[in-house]
């Protein structure tokens with residue numbers, strides 16, 4: 001087991017835990033989990049955790065207890081891009097001052113990532129077009145689908161930003177595959193897709209691979225079967241990234 005990485009989501013989880021009045025009971029809460037990857041201890045995947053740098057930034061708005069859920073995949077984004085991922089608990093009326101400062105920082109060009117925007121179609125875009133000198137900051141609403149919709153509709157401080165719509169059926173275009181996450185993509189998969197749209201191919205692929213390895217082991221843990229041999233190619237691809245390899249990863253994202 002490796003040490004817990006010091007990044008925005010893990011710091012937010014520690015803080016959220018510290019203000020809880022009752023212990024958080026995760027599904028499968030009796031399992032001994034690795035404190036870093038949150039998988040069953042004996043299936044810890046930390047040795048394959050990729051860590052990269054990217055121009056793109058991510059701002060995670062997390063709903064209430066979301067940072068404490070072992071199944072949360074927003075954490076995987078911070079695992080891969082610890083230097084450019086921020087995480088805040090969502091509040092309708094009292095957004096964190098650091099969140100507002102981040103959104104106002106002229107270095108960044110914020111996009112709210114959300115599947116649809118029926119009310120204001122003029123805000124919708126399918127591409128990332130940056131003004132000179134700007135870097136993209138992708139705001140992700142991390143919670144269940146109803147929670148994400150609530151955050152989208154009830155955050156006045158996000159109203160001025162364009163909405164980047166990612167459609168699951170566009171994923172095949174980017175060589176990705178929708179995993180076992182109901183009808184909607186998990187937060188990490190959305191982020192992987194957004195990275196590819198923004199031209200950050202290696203970071204997008206690393207995140208998709210890390211998510212695939214995590215989700216396979218997580219799902220296997222829920223039904224108590226072993227992760228299986230079919231994840232060998234994921235481990236190999238992640239090991240390759242961790243050794244600094246690039247450009248040769250094409251068909252290994254599933």
Ligand SMILES: [Zn+2]
Nearest residue numbers: 034037044046
């Ligand atoms: Zn681990």
